[in-house]
Amino acid sequence: MSILGTRVVRVEDPRLLTVGGTYAADVDDPRLAGAIHATYVRSTVAHAEIGAVDLDEARAMPGVVDVVAGDEVDLPPIAGVTNEAMRRPYLARDRVRFVGEPVAVVLTERPEQGPDAAEAVVVDYAPLPAVVDPCDALADDTVLFPEVGTNLVGAFGTPPTADAGGPDASDVVVRQRIVNQRLAACPLEVRSSAATWDLGRLVLWCSTQNAHGLQHAVAAAYGLDRSEVLVVTPDVGGGFGAKIGGHPEDILLGWLSRRCGRPVRWVETRSENMVGMVHGRAQVHDVTIGGRPDGTIEAYHLSIVQDAGAYPNMAAFLPRLTRTMAAGTYAIPTVTSDARVAVTTTTPVASYRGAGRPEATAAIERAVDLFAAEVGLDPAEVRRRNLVPRFDEPHRTASGATYDCGDFPAALDRALAAAGYDELRAEQRRRRAQGDRLALGIGLSTYVEVTSGPRAGSEFAEVEVRDTAGGDGVEVVVATGSSPHGQGLETAFAMLVADEMGVPLDAVRVVHGDTDQVARGVGTFGSRSLQLGGSAVRGAAAEVVDRARRLAADLLEAAPDDVVLDTAAGRFHVAGTPAVGRTWADLVAAAAAGDAGDGAALRAEHDFSTTQPTYPFGAHVAVVEVDTESGDVRLVRHVACDDAGRVLNPLLAEGQRHGGIAQGAAQALYEQVAFDADGNPLTTNFADYAVVSAAELPSFELVDLQTPTWVNPLGAKGIGESGTIGSTPAVHNAVCDAVAHLGVRHIDMPTTPERVWRAIRAAE
Amino acid sequence: MEITLSVNGEERTSEVEPRRLLVHHLRDDLGLTGTNVGCDTTSCGACTVLLDGESVKSCTVLAVQADGHDVTTIEGLAATAAGDGDGDGSAGAPLHPMQQAFHAEHGLQCGFCTPGMVMAAVSLLDENPHPTEDEVRVGLEGNLCRCTGYHNIVRAVLAAAGEEVTA
């Protein structure tokens, strides 16, 4: 029986459970012997011109090897995404644009000497007005880049017009401004890296999601050839999109190492991480939804203002994904959108779990609930009436996406059935009739998202069968361009190889995140790794089997087409005569001796690519209890039906869903990165930023649905972000639903007790 | 100052600064990097170790405070279970029952919170051998995990306590 589709426990676990992972801060490599430690001096003001930077006092501090300010760094500033002229220097020079922006760096013999020395750097700031709200930034009263002359990074699409069939032409029109608040990714491991020059090459260890992407960026920054840069990714303690590529603090380490002639290590603090690492989301939406009193939705417009933070990074790209996914799961005849991206004097914004798609889902799912309330219909009924029916052929949406396949009504029906929707509504009516202080809220979402990137995708894998050193067996070494950091891909890829090649799971060794050991690669983000990386591994394994078959045919003096692989035994034989065969070990030995065939090693590379992305979908039902006197919200149940196509390992897929649901629910209920009007961050550590704990969450109720995609041979769609995308609007809708009978129409996220309490009081 | 700790059953004597934190002592002086640092406000629990059998956040304990005490880190946990009547009987069991439960229930992803989480869970069951789900959730409130959504961590702890768990 095939191992595929079964709950295989992870091969990664024993090491992580007994000695712990080797994260960047733990790397013990001879090339890092004698390393000095970098501590960045960070701006304490949001927006200012930099006057004198006095490094003298810092130079005299104990253990200080060197101190560097921005004007000394000769690496070219990083071009802004979409708007190249909005450049980010590695260390601020002339002007700072957010609290936490690196201004200088101290290098000390011991890490604990860094903070004191950094304190001793004196920077003269001539403050400028801060601009924290992206909508305010569009007025250009305060401009971050005077040389550009505007805060507008880019504008896309046009506002709707009634004569073009926009929502304003409908009988029922509902509008709402919805803030999709700024979040911090909060991987439990902060950013950390180390750099040195070894045999003329720059070697960078970095906690990143994509070693090869970072290698590219570093080579470009230093004017080096890719071959002159080695990036090594140790274990990574979570990324969630925020560790795609490298930050300026990571990339500068090589320059510092060259300058000081010593290896340099950097581990930030959590307080630095909260202001220095890219944030996510940060969109302001104006939704307009139009339809008929019978619940038919005719048109929808989404207007987006994206806060890019101080320097345009991935944020400039996020609205594109949001706009593509604007139509969601619905067959709405007219869907339009427009987006403007603005810089503000805040931490730069980039990808965070979902990256542009959760925002699209949050907007339309909230809009559909508002529309349902307006026409007086149950939100489940309005969804049923407007969902795209089941489709097996590609479905082109009004917002320009081409969904591969889906069955949205089935997801909704299953989630509602598992939740016991009718009973929940009955319980809600009962509580309302009794004037119960604990109001019950039931929230729905139906979602569809795009994984493996907005277009076609590709990934690399190499598979080689080798002799085990000193052993009598073989090992299969898989080099993948994917870059797992918690997803369990070593297990997933081992399963694929074991199945394809008929070797035991523990004979497979997966290598990743090292640009010397893996020829090329893209990395792990956008829920791409199983569908692209896994398909590449499978393709490479199949090619190795093919080579082995030809070699076995030579040895067995048979035609290759007559030779079969008995995957249960890991042995090749002529079809019909299993008594005589060749094992993998035989073939490895034969290949090494050049005994037969072309003498080629049992090794193959495979670049897998697709023609389009995949579109996982699902439906979530959240149940909350709201204390109508205190405004306290408790998520009491969460039911999730997530369809990610064919599931390779349910244990891993469920884990991804659980983690995603928790993060998504936390956006609806708790999390928000906040700044005061002067641009001072108010959530600079885990005491102030409400990372959700076990105590605030229920166990989740997962409902199975598998609609295999035709886009890749595994039939798999991405699962890494679905949970987050589906859960946020379900929980958000549940909170709004809980207090709807009190006259509350909408509460922005996070639905904190204070906001809920105020909304209830205001509606009285 | 000179301090002597019994770390994972081994006497370790070192010279430390009075303000050195236990977590840095374990990681940087003794090379036990299994224990992690995730925050600077005593909020995350990634640094949790057992001090005389009870869980403490080692980022809030000075190394000198641990002088003369027993410290167990993730690296030494399995050994504490060996021959403890878990039926395994072998000295140097590969996994402590809690580690085994985290493995079987998929209670870890990136692994960064895991050493601290496992130590906190061991301590929790020590105090309350048969907790309810809610007691586990409240008991682990001081240990953050960004990957698992806690679902499988809670199941692992319940399973380690000998309770039936369903998916």
Ligand code: FES
């Ligand atoms: S590092 Fe000790 S609680 Fe976070």
Ligand code: FES
């Ligand atoms: S497994 Fe990644 S933080 Fe818990």
